[in-house]
Amino acid sequence: MKTLPLRLVPGADLRRELEAALAAHGVEAGFVLQGIGSLQPAVLRLAGAEATVSPAGSVELLTLAGSVGPGGSHLHASVSDAAGRVLGGHLGYGSVVHTTAEVLLALLPDWAFSREPDATTGYAELVVRQR
Template identity: 60%
Template sequence: MQAHPLRLAPGQDLRAAIEAAVAEAGQGGAAFVLQGIGSLGVAWLRYAGQPQPTELRGDLEILTLAGSVAPDGAHLHMSVSDAAGRVFGGHVAPGCIVRTTAELLLALLPAHEFSREPDPNSGYKELVVRTRLS
């Protein structure tokens, strides 16, 4: 495992920047987001059991951010709080825009390959972990 700290700047799309950082690291695209903090001006979260994400706007603080990143996409969960301290959490959808900063710690896994493949039990494309052959 290789630790890879990352800071995102205002205006960056959180999910797209994480996926790009893992791709640029050249580790075969297998990584986990161990944690993230920062702020967003816009968050798109898909709540449990809902088919579409919900848009949140305003001054939002990232309280937690974690998930897996594969070459064919990220699976990220996040909790954010608004200016009144209300907390919202769910699956991170595209369009979460950094307000002032986002500070992340990625774990790059060069000995592994990740993919997302259909799982007959869940009905979704789920993470498949393979050991990378040298």
């Protein structure tokens, strides 16, 4: 495992930048160990929901964790608004860095992640293969 600390700048799509960082290092498997910062907008899909929600205004990114791979990522985030209300869910594309995002990405060069249909869950789920 190799760690890659990242600081993402305002205007960056958080999810796309993490996937791009993985690809730039020629790696097919990674995990976000932690992430903090601010987003505007934040795009989250809540548990059991099909549609996404976007809290109004700028939000603090309290936590970010999950898997990153070339076939898709599975990232969970918790954010808080100006009143301190916390909301969490799956991080979607279009979650844009407001002031900064500081993320620690673990690169796993000996492994490859893909997403394949799982008959049990009905979703494309993580498949882990050794390279």
